[in-house]
Amino acid sequence: MRKKxxxxxxxxxxxxxxxxxxxxxxxxxxxxxxxxxxxxxSSDWRELDAENTLxxxxxxxxxxxxxxxxxAPKHISNIKALVREGFYQNIPIVRVQDNYVxxxxxxxxxxxxPLKQAKxxxxxxxxxxxxxxxxxxxxxxxDGYAPKTGHVNGFAMAMDPSNNSGWLTHCYGAVxxxxxxxxxxxxxxxxxxxxxxxxxxxxxxxxLVGTVRQGMALLSTLPRGQGDMGFYTSADxxxxxxxxxxxxxxxxxxRTALQVLRTDTATFKGVVEAQRNRGGDWYLHPAxxxxxxxxxxxxxxxxxx
Amino acid sequence: MRKKxxxxxxxxxxxxxxxxxxxxxxxxxxxxxxxxxxxxxSSDWRELDAENTLxxxxxxxxxxxxxxxxxAPKHISNIKALVREGFYQNIPIVRVQDNYVxxxxxxxxxxxxPLKQAKxxxxxxxxxxxxxxxxxxxxxxxDGYAPKTGHVNGFAMAMDPSNNSGWLTHCYGAVxxxxxxxxxxxxxxxxxxxxxxxxxxxxxxxxLVGTVRQGMALLSTLPRGQGDMGFYTSADxxxxxxxxxxxxxxxxxxRTALQVLRTDTATFKGVVEAQRNRGGDWYLHPAxxxxxxxxxxxxxxxxxx
Numbered sequence: 001m002r003k004k005x006x007x008x009x010x011x012x013x014x015x016x017x018x019x020x021x022x023x024x025x026x027x028x029x030x031x032x033x034x035x036x037x038x039x040x041x042s043s044d045w046r047e048l049d050a051e052n053t054l055x056x057x058x059x060x061x062x063x064x065x066x067x068x069x070x071x072a073p074k075h076i077s078n079i080k081a082l083v084r085e086g087f088y089q090n091i092p093i094v095r096v097q098d099n100y101v102x103x104x105x106x107x108x109x110x111x112x113x114p115l116k117q118a119k120x121x122x123x124x125x126x127x128x129x130x131x132x133x134x135x136x137x138x139x140x141x142x143d144g145y146a147p148k149t150g151h152v153n154g155f156a157m158a159m160d161p162s163n164n165s166g167w168l169t170h171c172y173g174a175v176x177x178x179x180x181x182x183x184x185x186x187x188x189x190x191x192x193x194x195x196x197x198x199x200x201x202x203x204x205x206x207x208l209v210g211t212v213r214q215g216m217a218l219l220s221t222l223p224r225g226q227g228d229m230g231f232y233t234s235a236d237x238x239x240x241x242x243x244x245x246x247x248x249x250x251x252x253x254x255r256t257a258l259q260v261l262r263t264d265t266a267t268f269k270g271v272v273e274a275q276r277n278r279g280g281d282w283y284l285h286p287a288x289x290x291x292x293x294x295x296x297x298x299x300x301x302x303x304x305x
Numbered sequence: 306m307r308k309k310x311x312x313x314x315x316x317x318x319x320x321x322x323x324x325x326x327x328x329x330x331x332x333x334x335x336x337x338x339x340x341x342x343x344x345x346x347s348s349d350w351r352e353l354d355a356e357n358t359l360x361x362x363x364x365x366x367x368x369x370x371x372x373x374x375x376x377a378p379k380h381i382s383n384i385k386a387l388v389r390e391g392f393y394q395n396i397p398i399v400r401v402q403d404n405y406v407x408x409x410x411x412x413x414x415x416x417x418x419p420l421k422q423a424k425x426x427x428x429x430x431x432x433x434x435x436x437x438x439x440x441x442x443x444x445x446x447x448d449g450y451a452p453k454t455g456h457v458n459g460f461a462m463a464m465d466p467s468n469n470s471g472w473l474t475h476c477y478g479a480v481x482x483x484x485x486x487x488x489x490x491x492x493x494x495x496x497x498x499x500x501x502x503x504x505x506x507x508x509x510x511x512x513l514v515g516t517v518r519q520g521m522a523l524l525s526t527l528p529r530g531q532g533d534m535g536f537y538t539s540a541d542x543x544x545x546x547x548x549x550x551x552x553x554x555x556x557x558x559x560r561t562a563l564q565v566l567r568t569d570t571a572t573f574k575g576v577v578e579a580q581r582n583r584g585g586d587w588y589l590h591p592a593x594x595x596x597x598x599x600x601x602x603x604x605x606x607x608x609x610x
Contacts, residue, residue, distance in 0.1 A: 001400075001408050001481065001482075001483040001484070001495065001497040001511065002483065002484070002485060002486075002534075095306075098521055098522045098525055099477050099478075099525070101306060103306050126589075126590070141449055142447060142449055143449075144446055144447050144594040144595075145594055171502070172404050172501065172502045173404075176306065178306040178307065179306070179307070180307060181307075181586045181587050183589060190306065192306040196477065196501075196502070197476070197477045197501070197502050197503055197598055197599065198502055198599075199599070200592065200596075200599065201580070201581075201583055201588075201592040201595070201599065203590075203592070204589075204590040205587075205588055205589055205590050206306065216403055216404065217403045217529040220403055220404070220525070221525075221526050221527070221528060221529065222526070223526060224522040224526065229307075275506070276506075278506055281486045282486050282510075283506075283510055284431075284488060284509075284510055285431070285508075285509040285510050287450055287505065287506040289449040289450055290449075290506070291449055291505075293502055294502065294503075294504070294505065294506065
């Protein structure tokens with residue numbers, strides 16, 4: 001931790017010197033993530049996919065979730081149905097467990113909301129079969145929880161080349177589907193967001209659908225529940241969700257214009273290397289390693305509200 | 306995530322069946338952490354070391370930090386001097402960065418508090434030389450950031466057998482010493498607590514002194530700073546520390562009686578295995594792996610306040 005707030009000086013000379021060979025840079029490279037972003041081009045970024053972007057509207061503001069349609073198509077389709085049927089209006093956050101998750105669903109004992117097209121249970125999508133030519137940006141770094149990890153479309157993922165199965169990883173900000181003991185007992189009427197150290201042991205045990213791109217602090221600062229597993233012990237502790245909407249269903253002026261760094265670019269590889277072996281003047285011992293949940297995928301807002 | 310709050314049924318039969326051979330249990334062991342704790346004996350636990358326990362008193366309550374005197378003896382000695390000189394009284398929390406750290410120190414531009422015996426800079430203790438016979442509970446699991454990881458006295462640690470150096474790891478709740486760019490520029494007048502996904506790239510770059518044993522939520526729910534790196538942008542956003550005291554300096558009735566599970570016990574090995582391959586009825590795919598920051602060392606309060 002720096003004792004004081006530093007000035008962010010962009011080390012342009014260092015970028016020019018090393019941008020073509022960052023991975024083979026010296027033991028203490030000086031290039032930082034900020035440097036890489038400062039020299040990025042507009043083609044390094046993409047808009048969030050409005051068809052797969054949820055706005056979780058809380059009293060304190062908007063949490064923006066991007067859905068990863070390659071990984072849980074049935075659940076994502078059902079979430080969209082739930083959104084469009086108004087299911088999430090006034091659904092409470094019932095659980096806030098420190099260093100773990102925030103979770104919302106109908107409270108225990110409440111009369112279930114009637115559904116139209118949406119379903120209350122769907123076959124699990126803990127892993128998906130990847131196409132033979134599936135392209136992602138793999139990390140060379142060892143991972144204990146999976147044979148391979150990396151990123152695709154800005155989502156942290158893992159895969160097993162032995163059977164071409166793939167899954168999203170439980171990193172900070174990952175969004176998933178609550179279930180009971182039966183694998184197929186979830187559908188999106190209960191959802192959660194990871195707000196702590198990556199609980200990777202949940203991988204392949206539960207369906208993940210996407211990640212939070214903006215607004216994590218609105219979830220991570222919620223009062224912790226005092227019951228077992230962080231459940232609130234009475235309804236007056238709930239925070240109620242105003243609604244969850246799909247970006248594509250809102251007029252452009254009500255959307256938040258966010259861009260995420262493309263993870264299939266040289267700039268992203270530079271960003272990862274700058275996180276693997278931190279640049280700048282502060283770091284003295286480069287880690288020489290990064291695990292998938294310590295890779296922070298850059299996001300930027302492109303419209304002044 | 307379970308959709309509903311489960312009953313905690315203690316699987317006593319399962320414990321009896323597998324307690325002698327948990328590591329070689331079936332692919333889906335049923336023993337949980339709760340089971341292990343329910344059958345623990347009093348000798349599996351130890352009291353916090355009052356000589357090395359800090360009470361960080363915030364307006365909202367007490368955060369309890371245990372110091373690891375084996376790892377940063379000079380900094381810990383200086384922190385005790387700072388405590389006893391009243392340095393921490395009314396020191397503000399100046400930085401709260403989401404998914405990263407909470408940090409306190411004198412604000413930028415403030416007149417430095419006068420010190421007596423305490424110092425403002427101390428030689429870095431990023432690593433320590435371990436005795437040749439140093440005993441700790443090693444994890445067999447691979448770690449990308451260090452040759453070996455494990456626990457000693459309830460602290461997560463790493464070590465390099467090639468030179469017998471050891472260091473505490475930046476897991477959730479780790480407590481460290483802020484510094485400027487120079488390695489020796491810290492002393493405890495600036496401190497931080499990890500409140501997010503383990504930033505293990507900080508390991509061996511900065512001096513860690515201990516870990517939070519209770520009260521993390523008092524730090525992790527603080528409003529995030531809106532400036533660069535989570536610094537607050539004005540003093541009216543600060544939370545002021547009332548004081549930091551040493552447990553040993555307080556009369557017994559003002560202390561909090563906490564116990565931590567001994568990490569040199571068979572019970573702890575069982576707890577780790579129950580976290581490596583989760584028991585109970587919910588988990589379907591055992592991870593078969595655990596990384597050091599996903600091991601949660603159990604703590605219990607032994608006195609009803």
